[in-house]
Amino acid sequence: MLKLLGLLLIGAGFAFRLNPLFVVVVGGLLTGVLGGLSINEVVAMMGQFFTDNRALLLPVIFMVPIVGLLERHGLQERMAALIRRATAATAGRVAWTYQILRGLTSVFGLSIGNHAAMVRPLIAPLAEGAATAPRAPLSEPQRADIRAHAAAAENVGNFFSDDIVVAVGALLLIKAFFDTAGIAVSLRELQLWSLPTALWVIAVGGWRYRALDARLRRVATALKTKS
């Protein structure tokens, strides 16, 4: 049970809002040492795991020059102008549409984007633009609320409809695991049982983004009655 101390330390570190990188590295060192490794062995493991997984950084590193360059030339402003033409668009509807599209593509095992490639350059500015009424700029908390929900649309759309038609990730992992454990399951069955949650997630999105729109509307009407 002693080796769970590292996890406890990480939980406490997050709870006290210490720097997450520091918390994770110290937690890893402690877990390794309590697990019977020497400091040098743990550090070498860290280096090896970093090297094996460092391709995780690639999508962000190669995307930011494009996004930074285009934003300097008015990408966000252009997105806001585009969405103002669609009068039925609201922040919530933009997020919901993106969540569904993101889900539909991951059904086929495709990924159309991530936070760096889609949310920051396109989806967040679209949602903010849709919420901005003429002569009523968004307040800072409202802007944050919209952006957080745009990011949520990406995550929720990405997670819950993986592999239903074309399996490339999670379901293959489940199947491989059961195969090794000597239990027969077919990929078809796994895909079938993924479907109910994938549909439910769309309904949950409808509920949350409607709530977002309602919050934004309340502030807007309160402002209107004040003036």
Added chain:
Amino acid sequence: MTLLTLDLFLALGGAFLAILSGLIATDESHPQRWGSAAFWLLLAVALGAGPWLPSVVVGYLLLAITLLVATKQVGAPRFPADDIVLKEARAKQLGNRLLWPVLVVPCVAIVGGALLPQTNFGSWSLVSPKHGAQIALVLGCLSGLVLALRTTGERPLVAAREGGRLLQLLGWALILPTMLAALGGIMGRAGVGDAIAQLVAAVLPVQFPFIAVLAYCGGMALFTILLGNAFAAFPVMTLGVGLPFIVKAHGGDPAVMGTLGMLSGYCGTLVTPMAANFNLVPAKLLELRDEYAIIKAQAPFAVAIWAFNLIVMAVCVY
């Protein structure tokens, strides 16, 4: 032989970070000039030269990076707010041409991911099939960059500066996902997962069929919250609770259990800071002041989806 390896593109990424380090070192107005320059230079070496260095050296580079961060030597400068009027004018002038570079990226990534691994010249292959999708994404980004440079008429150094501005906003959050992967590996090696599964099975009365389902779905979510990764939680919980109790003791259907168990794990992913690349990195990227803002927005999603998974599994698994 493989012509385009992933290591080659990672070295290119390292070169970009080294340029960023140089830009910071020559910027006299940067408030944390030397600490930040050192941070990006060390990271450039770890990223670009990783496979050619002994892993213990890479490990100590990462410790040095962490120390720089923990002692608050790394930061982003205050960037002058861009001229809004000028940007509005540029947006009007360039119009939808601004969108193409962003949209080109996923198109090239998807088409390239399908075609590249199948391109061979005799015994020479263009990319290794294992990394086809990742390399296609990088090629997509490079095509997007060329298009963006042409559209805006800027020099490449401006792209490096603007990209560097966004990278500095991310700072330490950029490497947190890889360090979490390392932590997960160390925990696996130290046997943390088995200890937790034993704990769950010892504490809960899993001889009741519904309690077994509750323990499995709850354990998947909880364990994912602790580790930040449902894929890491899945083998542990399934070996520790799912297979012995739901399948073997109560005769449950493994397909129903495995699928909905994994989906319960994803609900944990939505609410944990340990899933940094989904929850914390985007908060920084979107310049949210509260780094937990995305987790807070996702919490109601997580509860509603988890409860649904639990009910479907409880009704259909036996």
